[in-house]
Amino acid sequence: MAPDLAVPVAAHQGFSLAEASLVTINDSYRRVLADGVSVPKARRYANRRPLLRGCGVASPASASFASILAGHCARAALADRPGPPLRQDRLAVILGSALAALDPSHQLELCGLREGWDLIDPFRFPHTLPSACAATVAAAVGARALTLACRDNALASLRAVDLAAMAVLHGRADHVLVGGAEEVSDLVLLLLAASRRPDFLSPPGVAPSVPITEIAVVGLLERAHPEGDPGVIVIEGYGEVTGPLTEADVERFRAAFSSVRFDLVLSNMASQHHRTADIRAAVEALLEPPTEIVHTADSLGDTHGAAGAVALAVLAQRPPGTRALVISAGRDLRLGFLVASRASGAERLV
Amino acid sequence: MKPIAILGMGASSPFGPGAQALWEGCLAGQPVIRELTSYPTSGMKQITAVLRPSGLSNQVIPVATMAIEATREAIAQSGEYGARLQRVRLGVFFATAPGEPDELRLIDEEVAGFEAPGHPILPRNLPPDAWAKVLGDSVMDAVLRAFHWEEAYCLSISAACASANVAMGVAADALQDDLVDAAVVVTAESLPRLTQAGFSQVGALSPTGVRPFSADRNGTLVGEGAAAFVLARADDLAPGTSVLAWLLGFGESCDALHPVHTEPEGRGMEAATRAALTDAHLGPEQVDAVYVHGTGTRQNDLSEARALSRVFGERRPAAAAIKAIIGHSLGAASGLSAVCGVMTLKTGLLPPTPGVEPLEPECKLRFSAEPASIVRARTILNNGYGFGGINSSIVLGSSDVSRSVGT
Numbered sequence: 001m002a003p004d005l006a007v008p009v010a011a012h013q014g015f016s017l018a019e020a021s022l023v024t025i026n027d028s029y030r031r032v033l034a035d036g037v038s039v040p041k042a043r044r045y046a047n048r049r050p051l052l053r054g055c056g057v058a059s060p061a062s063a064s065f066a067s068i069l070a071g072h073c074a075r076a077a078l079a080d081r082p083g084p085p086l087r088q089d090r091l092a093v094i095l096g097s098a099l100a101a102l103d104p105s106h107q108l109e110l111c112g113l114r115e116g117w118d119l120i121d122p123f124r125f126p127h128t129l130p131s132a133c134a135a136t137v138a139a140a141v142g143a144r145a146l147t148l149a150c151r152d153n154a155l156a157s158l159r160a161v162d163l164a165a166m167a168v169l170h171g172r173a174d175h176v177l178v179g180g181a182e183e184v185s186d187l188v189l190l191l192l193a194a195s196r197r198p199d200f201l202s203p204p205g206v207a208p209s210v211p212i213t214e215i216a217v218v219g220l221l222e223r224a225h226p227e228g229d230p231g232v233i234v235i236e237g238y239g240e241v242t243g244p245l246t247e248a249d250v251e252r253f254r255a256a257f258s259s260v261r262f263d264l265v266l267s268n269m270a271s272q273h274h275r276t277a278d279i280r281a282a283v284e285a286l287l288e289p290p291t292e293i294v295h296t297a298d299s300l301g302d303t304h305g306a307a308g309a310v311a312l313a314v315l316a317q318r319p320p321g322t323r324a325l326v327i328s329a330g331r332d333l334r335l336g337f338l339v340a341s342r343a344s345g346a347e348r349l350v
Numbered sequence: 351m352k353p354i355a356i357l358g359m360g361a362s363s364p365f366g367p368g369a370q371a372l373w374e375g376c377l378a379g380q381p382v383i384r385e386l387t388s389y390p391t392s393g394m395k396q397i398t399a400v401l402r403p404s405g406l407s408n409q410v411i412p413v414a415t416m417a418i419e420a421t422r423e424a425i426a427q428s429g430e431y432g433a434r435l436q437r438v439r440l441g442v443f444f445a446t447a448p449g450e451p452d453e454l455r456l457i458d459e460e461v462a463g464f465e466a467p468g469h470p471i472l473p474r475n476l477p478p479d480a481w482a483k484v485l486g487d488s489v490m491d492a493v494l495r496a497f498h499w500e501e502a503y504c505l506s507i508s509a510a511c512a513s514a515n516v517a518m519g520v521a522a523d524a525l526q527d528d529l530v531d532a533a534v535v536v537t538a539e540s541l542p543r544l545t546q547a548g549f550s551q552v553g554a555l556s557p558t559g560v561r562p563f564s565a566d567r568n569g570t571l572v573g574e575g576a577a578a579f580v581l582a583r584a585d586d587l588a589p590g591t592s593v594l595a596w597l598l599g600f601g602e603s604c605d606a607l608h609p610v611h612t613e614p615e616g617r618g619m620e621a622a623t624r625a626a627l628t629d630a631h632l633g634p635e636q637v638d639a640v641y642v643h644g645t646g647t648r649q650n651d652l653s654e655a656r657a658l659s660r661v662f663g664e665r666r667p668a669a670a671a672i673k674a675i676i677g678h679s680l681g682a683a684s685g686l687s688a689v690c691g692v693m694t695l696k697t698g699l700l701p702p703t704p705g706v707e708p709l710e711p712e713c714k715l716r717f718s719a720e721p722a723s724i725v726r727a728r729t730i731l732n733n734g735y736g737f738g739g740i741n742s743s744i745v746l747g748s749s750d751v752s753r754s755v756g757t
Contacts, residue, residue, distance in 0.1 A: 062609070063609075088606070089603070089621065092604075093604070098485055099485075102454070102484065105544060106454065106458060106461075108544055108547075108548070109455065109458035109462075110458055110461065110462055112393070112543070112544065113458060113459065113462035114462055116392075116393035117391070117393040117394045117550070117551075118393050118394065118395060118550075119393075120544075120547055120551055121551075122551040122552045122553075123609070125544075125548035125551060125552060126552075126609035126737045128448065128544060129447055129448060129508065129510050129736075129737055129738070130508035131508040131513075131736065131737075132609065132737065132738055134738070135510070135604065135737070135739065135740060136738070138604045138738070138739070139608070142606050143604060143606055144603055144604050144605070144606050144618060145603060145604065146603075146604070147509070147602070147604035147606075147738065147739075147740050148507055148508065148509040148516055149508045149509070150505065150506070150507065150508075151487065151506040151507070151508055152505065152506050153485055159505060163505075166523050166524070166527055166529075167523075169523075169527065170351065170527075172602065172625075187484075190476065191457075191476065191480050191484060192481055194474070194476035194477065194478060194480050194481065195478050195479070195480070195482070242500065242501045242502070242503075331482075331485075332500070
């Protein structure tokens with residue numbers, strides 16, 4: 001992708017993201033995984049049923065937990081929108097998620113291997129597809145336009161926002177429920193422990209230094225009102241840099257930062273994350289006071305595919321007029337950049 | 351949308367590598383149904399699938415290999431344009447349906463093995479790179495590495511069994527938005543054990559064979575395959591560039607109803623088809639042939655028949671259902687039928703649909719048991735539907751069609 005921020009900044013001007021709805025289930029489910037912890041065979045959903053019932057899908061107990069969270073957020077996002085109900089045939093769902101389909105797949109595989117393939121839950125089987133999370137949300141709110149999932153790990157929800165803007169731009173939908181949803185299963189914790197990565201691995205009995213967080217953030221993206229919508233988040237553009245950060249990349253950032261003023265930089269990089277230390281240092285070196293930098297992973301943990309949407313939710317809490325650069329570092333240090341601002345209402349967006 | 355040029359395509363199918371092999375196999379109309387032997391199937395109700403003929407050397411080919419070979423073929427067919435993909439802002443759009451990467455299957459076997467009484471799962475028993483492998487898209491990564499496309503914009507899209515069509519549509523939008531300068535769409539599916547077992551559990555598999563739109567149809571069979579396309583903006587083509595076909599329109603909808611079942615009346619399918627035709631600036635009367643989704647299940651085919659009956663009215667366009675021959679290759683299914691659709695535009699032939707008689711009473715399409723020569727094949731409708739009620743259609747046009755429509 002073009003590493004020049006100046007180009008994508010203009011690409012999607014005029015889209016707004018209503019204040020994102022944030023649901024996070026964190027401490028109640030996080031487990032400390034040290035050597036010797038076994039994955040329980042029993043279903044673990046008993047304590048979730050009140051929330052499961054709320055999502056309104058046909059077989060809620062079969063859906064992934066991430067999709068339940070996302071459905072809850074989507075309903076809240078729609079409820080928060082003033083005005084008449086939206087046309088369902090113009091309402092789309094585009095979600096970023098890397099982990100949502102893992103646990104259903106893992107559970108069914110284990111069931112098949114241990115107890116027989118004829119015993120796997122047919123209602124849970126569809127939720128082994130990464131797109132099931134978006135489809136479940138669509139079913140919960142009756143969204144009948146474009147529905148798809150973006151699987152690109154930590155970049156997933158930033159790309160989902162970009163795809164959503166593209167969908168509106170091309171007339172494929174008028175409104176898009178967009179964001180990210182992630183689920184932390186025992187498998188995820190097991191794999192993280194197996195990875196022996198110092199940023200995830202801690203001494204026995206101590207929580208991982210960068211906890212993985214179960215979270216969903218969904219906002220409603222649509223064309224901005226021509227006269228400006230006070231308070232909404234305006235998506236101004238998206239771009240990516242691939243591979244390790246080079247000197248040339250840094251120079252381009254410097255040029256971009258000198259032409260665009262940011263009040264806030266939101267990144268998904270945790271302070272103790274050794275792999276992204278160089279990138280964090282490069283970005284921080286470019287910023288001048290009073291620009292504030294927030295590494296969302298420091299306070300919320302690793303929200304993985306939902307990270308970009310989480311950043312927008314943080315921006316939604318800031319005063320109108322705040323302009324932010326959202327940075328997500330993904331696999332192989334691929335970097336996604338989204339420029340977004342909280343509209344003051346004074347600007348005209350056409 | 352503005353027409354997007356299809357400059358090259360490739361395929362890997364039960365008939366072996368190559369778009370031509372797929373096309374000739376489909377024209378011959380002989381499905382190759384075999385018993386699954388690539389993994390233990392004890393406990394599964396139905397264990398037949400559409401697999402490679404025994405005459406071909408590799409019965410089970412790694413899905414990454416299929417994807418790479420299909421991509422290589424597509425690039426080679428793109429000629430000079432394909433040769434310069436390395437030097438432009440390239441977008442790689444990867445489409446797949448299932449959430450069970452091979453790496454997860456291997457880890458699950460490991461986990462199940464260690465979880466015998468007295469043997470808890472130990473992280474140290476798992477490979478350190480398991481996290482990255484399970485989260486990564488190993489097939490997409492293999493393609494990126496094989497062609498040194500590590501710097502490309504790469505997007506992994508999942509829209510269940512509509513994935514390939516949706517990736518084509520997203521790639522077209524990305525080209526028109528100037529997000530990328532060239533696009534490669536890659537779709538590939540193997541025969542995941544969990545998918546086979548899951549389809550069996552939901553009662554979707556046939557004990558005999560796939561007979562789409564037959565009144566006697568009784569289910570589908572899972573197949574394997576890969577397809578790849580090189581796409582370009584019309585404005586970027588040098589004079590004299592050979593264009594295989596044009597992508598004229600894309601439409602998608604969601605039933606928003608049920609994780610598995612389609613909406614009985616096919617309203618969502620109809621909406622996707624109409625959206626694709628509108629996108630292509632075409633009316634239903636201008637569609638010369640239809641590559642149906644046609645899984646062979648009772649409900650899916652009935653919904654599609656009703657949707658297309660409303661779209662086409664009294665017209666009875668020619669149609670083909672290649673799942674009758676190559677089975678249901680999940681996320682890659684609409685990609686493989688798009689390859690055949692391009693071949694139809696080039697040759698004027700439509701593959702047979704074996705076993706279609708007696709025809710489903712509500713189906714108004716014209717299937718043929720023999721290769722049918724179409725007098726005029728300038729536009730093709732290609733359908734792909736998936737779990738969760740995701741419906742997609744694309745419209746393909748022959749190499750000379752963009753001068754008269756869509757521009």
